[in-house]
Amino acid sequence: MRLRRVRGGEWLAGVAGIALIVSLFLHWYDATPAPLTGWQAFAVTDVLLALLALSGPLLLAFQATRESPALPTGTSIVCTTCGALAAAIVLVRLVVEPQADHVTGIAAGAWIGLAAALGLLAGGWWSLESEHNAGATVPPVEVRPSPPRG
Secondary structure, eight states: OOGGGOOHHHHHHHHHHHHHHHHTTSEEEEESSSOEEHHHHOSSHHHHHHHHHTHHHHHHHHHHHOSSSHHHHHHHHHHHHHHHHHHHHHHHHHHSOOOOTTEEEEOHHHHHHHHHHHHHHHHHHHHHHHHHHHTTOOOOOOOOOOOOOO
């Protein structure tokens, strides 16, 4: 494992993925008699968000353990896509509250979930851009005088 290979994008994606999973254990909706966590409020969405969130720690692990850039680059693409999908799902869940009895509002866990999903998207994108720019260095060109004529 080489942690010095890990750049800011991979760290952001890894932490955001873990934060998204943790947010599912927090209160997403205020309701009576008790607030609802992400796990309680959703039937399938919670499992889907947890699976999408795993792309962040997976990207972090692949970048730290793989020598070849192919697998981390591919995982960056997957992580960016998963982050966009997770952000869209959380946004929909913020607008369309669950059909549970007596839901009175949105709690902090939902906003943390949205921030984590956007962090997953940003981390995947940043990692992809870092990988793209890593190979963009141009070697110095040696300037030589032109040969004499004739």
